[in-house]
Amino acid sequence: MYLDNRSKTLFQEVIKNPNITNKQLEVKYKLSRYQISYSFQKVNEWLKWKNYPEVKRSKNGKFILEPELTTLFSEKETRDPSVEYLPSENERANLILLMLLTAKEELSLAHFTTKIQVSKNTILRDLKVAQKLLPAETTVTYSRASGYQLAGSEWELRKVLTQVVSSVKEMFRGEHYFLSYSGIEQAQLMEIRRTLEEAEAIMQIKFTYEQIELLPYLLSVMFLRIRDRRLIDTAFQIDEKSLSDTREYHITDILLEKTGPVPEQERLFITLQLLTTNIFSGEILTERLTEDLEKVVLTCLDLFEKKALVSLKNKHILIEKLLLHLKPAYYRIKYQMNLEDNLYEKFNQEFEALNFIVKEAFAPLARFIGHEIPAGEIFFISLFIGSDMIPQNDIYHQQKRAIVLCPSGVTFSKIMENILVKLFPEIHFYPTISVREYAFFKAEVDIVFSSIPLKDAENVFVVQPFISDIEKTQLRQHVLERLFGMSNQLTSMDKIMDIVERNADISDESAIREGIIDILSANTATKENRRVKKVYLHDLITEENIMICDDVKNYQEAIRLASQPLLLQQAITANYVKTMINNHNFYDPYIIIGEGIAIPHAMPNAGVNRLAMSLLVVKNGVYFSETEQVHFIIVIAPVDKEQHIEALYQIVHLAENDTMLANLLKNVTKAKIMQTIDQLIIREDE
Numbered sequence: 001m002y003l004d005n006r007s008k009t010l011f012q013e014v015i016k017n018p019n020i021t022n023k024q025l026e027v028k029y030k031l032s033r034y035q036i037s038y039s040f041q042k043v044n045e046w047l048k049w050k051n052y053p054e055v056k057r058s059k060n061g062k063f064i065l066e067p068e069l070t071t072l073f074s075e076k077e078t079r080d081p082s083v084e085y086l087p088s089e090n091e092r093a094n095l096i097l098l099m100l101l102t103a104k105e106e107l108s109l110a111h112f113t114t115k116i117q118v119s120k121n122t123i124l125r126d127l128k129v130a131q132k133l134l135p136a137e138t139t140v141t142y143s144r145a146s147g148y149q150l151a152g153s154e155w156e157l158r159k160v161l162t163q164v165v166s167s168v169k170e171m172f173r174g175e176h177y178f179l180s181y182s183g184i185e186q187a188q189l190m191e192i193r194r195t196l197e198e199a200e201a202i203m204q205i206k207f208t209y210e211q212i213e214l215l216p217y218l219l220s221v222m223f224l225r226i227r228d229r230r231l232i233d234t235a236f237q238i239d240e241k242s243l244s245d246t247r248e249y250h251i252t253d254i255l256l257e258k259t260g261p262v263p264e265q266e267r268l269f270i271t272l273q274l275l276t277t278n279i280f281s282g283e284i285l286t287e288r289l290t291e292d293l294e295k296v297v298l299t300c301l302d303l304f305e306k307k308a309l310v311s312l313k314n315k316h317i318l319i320e321k322l323l324l325h326l327k328p329a330y331y332r333i334k335y336q337m338n339l340e341d342n343l344y345e346k347f348n349q350e351f352e353a354l355n356f357i358v359k360e361a362f363a364p365l366a367r368f369i370g371h372e373i374p375a376g377e378i379f380f381i382s383l384f385i386g387s388d389m390i391p392q393n394d395i396y397h398q399q400k401r402a403i404v405l406c407p408s409g410v411t412f413s414k415i416m417e418n419i420l421v422k423l424f425p426e427i428h429f430y431p432t433i434s435v436r437e438y439a440f441f442k443a444e445v446d447i448v449f450s451s452i453p454l455k456d457a458e459n460v461f462v463v464q465p466f467i468s469d470i471e472k473t474q475l476r477q478h479v480l481e482r483l484f485g486m487s488n489q490l491t492s493m494d495k496i497m498d499i500v501e502r503n504a505d506i507s508d509e510s511a512i513r514e515g516i517i518d519i520l521s522a523n524t525a526t527k528e529n530r531r532v533k534k535v536y537l538h539d540l541i542t543e544e545n546i547m548i549c550d551d552v553k554n555y556q557e558a559i560r561l562a563s564q565p566l567l568l569q570q571a572i573t574a575n576y577v578k579t580m581i582n583n584h585n586f587y588d589p590y591i592i593i594g595e596g597i598a599i600p601h602a603m604p605n606a607g608v609n610r611l612a613m614s615l616l617v618v619k620n621g622v623y624f625s626e627t628e629q630v631h632f633i634i635v636i637a638p639v640d641k642e643q644h645i646e647a648l649y650q651i652v653h654l655a656e657n658d659t660m661l662a663n664l665l666k667n668v669t670k671a672k673i674m675q676t677i678d679q680l681i682i683r684e685d686e
Helices: 005-016 022-029 033-049 067-073 089-102 109-116 120-133 154-170 174-182 186-203 209-227 240-244 247-255 264-275 288-308 315-335 341-346 352-361 363-369 375-388 410-423 469-484 489-503 509-524 555-568 574-583 645-655 658-665 670-680
Strands: 139-143 147-151 205-207 279-282 400-406 427-429 447-450 460-462 546-549 612-623 629-637
Touching: 005 022, 005 033, 005 067, 022 033, 089 109, 089 120, 089 147, 089 154, 089 174, 089 209, 109 120, 109 147, 120 139, 154 174, 154 209, 154 264, 174 209, 186 209, 186 247, 205 209, 209 264, 247 264, 288 315, 288 352, 288 363, 315 363, 315 375, 352 363, 352 375, 352 645, 400 410, 410 427, 410 469, 447 469, 460 469, 546 555, 546 670, 555 574, 555 612, 555 629, 629 658, 645 658, 645 670, 658 670
Parallel strands: 400 427, 400 447, 447 460, 546 612
Antiparallel strands: 139 147, 205 279, 612 629
16 A cells, blocks of 8 residues: 555655644645645555554644654654665565565574564564465474475465565565565566567567566566476476467567576466466457357357346447456466455445346356356456446547556456546546557547556546545546636635634534535536436335236236236337247246246337336246246336346345245235335445
């Protein structure tokens, strides 16, 4: 976790001058009270993450600093810049692991205390933390003869290596610590970087900014272990056939040219590192795996359309984007290469409704890979599909033009793009590209959104993939002011807060600020930018739309009977009912979900006048296929790709709950049905 430049500057100012007032900070740095308050929230989050005491404020607004903070972060001109930063406990643990992974001699406590410059007791505590960072299959061992070592299979240690090197690289002055603690020369990193750039040209791809930065560090440590004959066990089952036809496999010839002969297992492992590395763009590769993967993805998307009642436009473009993500994901899942499912939890729950449907629709992909698709990967697939369902205004010749740049790969760029397209409907967005590709981008743009600062670029707004509602509001106000000269209402908010503070006692300042921001942003938001209210099952199925009977002749009669309430309300036409019946395939009943629910539907242009649903309960059941009997028939009349998704998610959730369905059939009544539907509602304000 990093501090942004503004927060870092303000923190350093307060460290140097603890008596400085908020007003003086406003004047000196030309910032609002809100901006300063928000920056110190960030500072405290960062300090908490580092296990340091937070910056506190007295009742009269003065800054209160613990002596430890002053000691740690005071700037002293005489201090050696190489030791200005004191690593946190977790960082020290990762540095110890890096030393163990790259050791050329036995390591004792003295080695660690001398290098890290802390006491023996601190090192002993750090060794315990290091052990907690390791997977169960590996451990830190000690003997008088061999000193401290990492024990475990080389395969498991390589996975540890990936995590440790990534963590050290992310530290403040990470390159300095990596070189100092590993003993690897910077020239070697530069040589590997040049080789990877050659590989990019050969493979016709672009590694993400972050990966082209990280790979030299990872590969340099791997090469060191290979030279020391710390090799992957030949018994480890890497499927050689699935890797040997990839372009990445042949790139290892270039990478290993100066290393000398290496066992085939090592070459396959390095190939795996390249295959699991995110790429931002490139030609769709023509290997056997990619061809098979493309067929499976097409099957999954067809199944998704049927289950979600939508028609995806430009499906071939969506497949290309998905393949860029899924090719490395395939190898990550197959070989369980440090999957980080917690990433998707940082994003809001906007695509939660899609996840259930996507998981079912992409079951063929799970069978193809041979492993269950983790929740994090399901989320990212939902993200791609959900983003594709967001309409983008095609009339842009008079609109302001923007572009989104991201170093983290196609997945996180999609998150940023999705947020920004919704936040700025008045702006046309060019297709997202990588930071490195932007140097060659020729089209004119009015504004650039990037997740990292850019040198020598105008109108750049730095945006992280995961931002809060307050940050979205602040970003929107600043961008509109820059592009259209609209007044920044965050300044007005500060003026309002000044008046409130002078005339009232405040118990929760942050809550008041958030409320004012919500009000001010609602006044200026465009109609398209206002959040669309989610429609739940409770909103669509009322007692008037429910019918209950003992028996029906067949599925055709069931669909006609279930449609009656919607026909009477003129929500649908007779042609829509006819189309639903004609669409149903008795021998391939995709409209059946779970054990007892059918969801007949058709496309909106078949005769939908408004979004609507109705429910028929057949107590004794009706066959919708040769073997599957259905008790609940829910007619769905969608008007677009999005509005029915939340309700559909609730139907899927109900279909997965056998106990709830069984209880519902016992002495079924309309009131009991409505009570069950109410139990499914999870509103945002709860």
